[in-house]
Amino acid sequence: MARPGGPVTIRQVALHAGVSRQTVSNVLNAPHRVDPATRRRVRASVEALGYRPNRNARNLAARRAGLIGYHVPITDTPSSFMDRFLHLLTAEVEDSGRHVLLFTGTTEIDAYADLVAQRAVDGFVLANTVEEDPRHRWLADHDVPFVSFGRTGNGEQPGPWVDLDGAAACHRLVDRLHDLGRSRIAFVGGRGRTVQNLERLRGWKAGCTAFDLPADRLVLAEDDTVEAGGAAMRDLLDSEVIPDAVIAVSDPLAVGVHREVRRQGLRPGTDVAVTGFDDSPLASVVDGGLTSVRQPVERFARTVVDLLESTNSTTTSAGRGSTTSANSDRGVLLPGGIISRGSAPIRLTEQDLNEWESR
Amino acid sequence: MARPGGPVTIRQVALHAGVSRQTVSNVLNAPHRVDPATRRRVRASVEALGYRPNRNARNLAARRAGLIGYHVPITDTPSSFMDRFLHLLTAEVEDSGRHVLLFTGTTEIDAYADLVAQRAVDGFVLANTVEEDPRHRWLADHDVPFVSFGRTGNGEQPGPWVDLDGAAACHRLVDRLHDLGRSRIAFVGGRGRTVQNLERLRGWKAGCTAFDLPADRLVLAEDDTVEAGGAAMRDLLDSEVIPDAVIAVSDPLAVGVHREVRRQGLRPGTDVAVTGFDDSPLASVVDGGLTSVRQPVERFARTVVDLLESTNSTTTSAGRGSTTSANSDRGVLLPGGIISRGSAPIRLTEQDLNEWESR
DNA sequence: CCGCCGATTTTGAGCGGTCAAACGATCGGC
């Protein structure tokens, strides 16, 4: 079954079409330089022989890798959200003619250094950013193209990034819950000092302040689990005036809150509204459904790849890497969309919907 | 910051160490051919210059790709289980000196053909196998190394594979539930005719037969969701004698069943035992926890890579591919482990534990 | 002292492409 004589090379195509190897190469990479008639003839030969250029050879000569590195964390608590992002990223990268290369390694920067030294990748997509993230600086200093999915807390974050506007999302949640007549809106945040956590907290506070609501019902959960959410809710129920709404920064936490609400004989969505984040599979397991903030993941993936493409301005030997190259360190902030379900029967405004649709 | 003069090449190392380029190459790829003293000297130079061989060049010369292809499905219902497998696979592949390359594409075989033609990968890891799966045959016919995670329903499945012994797992569940005194053990299966579904169904039936229990309480769920699980349970509750145990083939289905049990005012784990599969994050959202069959994912990943390594017997131009090459199409069946929680307080036997530990 | 051998090391020839410069037509302009 396998094609006899092994894979077809560019020389065979050249022979078949009666031209030189370089002409074939030109037809593939710079068609405008080739006479239309020859072009057609070569294309026919390519077709007839089923020629596909050898990636390694092409990349070696062109000093590319055709690959984008992505670090997958080996963790006990995988995030379905990040995995979805990876799926979509794979598709987007593929559309740009390259592929995603996966790697692990606990000392992530070493892994980066290694891949770069081996010329194994053209660039990286960074995920799971934390507040003090050394990766961005390192990559920028070494003139390695990259795009960050998520912001760091570093004042001047090097390199382009894409992120959810978590503050705006939380602000809006407060807004809509206020529309429903809720006035004691609590917040269950994450303990980790990630930008994400800080931003969402900020948005909640801002929202409360905007409506003259007290912003004192605040618990930071130990970790991102259903149990921790339950524990957080018990804390909140300890006070004399219990909240009539709870914004949790994740679906697991929200599910925990939800469960605790029921355990106390209260009705979620009626007595206490509960909202989560990410619209994960978990959101459909609670009775009545969980209201959650959905992130525009497809858009994230697309934007990341777009930004990566436009980072190709780095001339190899020219720039001394002194000023971290001039690739205008752009940042893109995208809005989240509220998915309203039983746990918090929010009525979305026209504007909410438009913003989400136009994302 | 970036090393001036670009990346170090093998010639520079050779020069530095006072040997020829080939000697450096040998130190790296066949150390035994090099005099220990020279070896040390070269190694020192490699270290001093921070040399890392260029992957593209190496692969081009050696006719390898250093990459293993893995197809990620773009689906609306991602499986956290498959994603976990991918994470672990990444780590294992990395240990073998290669990397995972991700790709998508709905016409999967075309994608395979393309990657192979471009010499972009050395082989593939197949996942999400279905009953009539054309991929295995195609790859075998084209002498492309691959390992399948999951069996197909094709009588003689080409190529090596790894899979969970789902039949044994279900049989054992029946066994343990019987130990608990359950005698009306229902089965909520999947409608899709995957080997997985068929095997699990078979195991349940066999278990029931072995204990002289009726194997007639059977529902096949529409799809793999919580809702479908609930619907399935309602079906089961329609009969005059309701089941006292339900084995569901997935956690989402089990959660649906669990929820329905409560809605009917019954106590899960007491009135009706409920079990799921995969020990997914969902298993911890139900009150009391969900008893579930955990798959040995790490082991799967390791085995897959091991099998892939041992497929390197294919000589390039020699074999005509006539007899699908002689790589003894091995299959590896691994046992699952029952994780006992509130929804079905199973007591595991010594043997159960041993089997799982030794996995 | 010489030829032969095995262990080491080096050289030559690619792997399959791309880049850059050289080449041969064609062509309008003077």
Next chain:
DNA sequence: GCCGATCGTTTGACCGCTCAAAATCGGCGG
């Protein structure tokens, strides 16, 4: 009718490494 510009195509060199064959070098038996 000769010349430089233009277009299209070809040639030479090389990307950075590995493979195979050739070259070098002691050491050893005769």
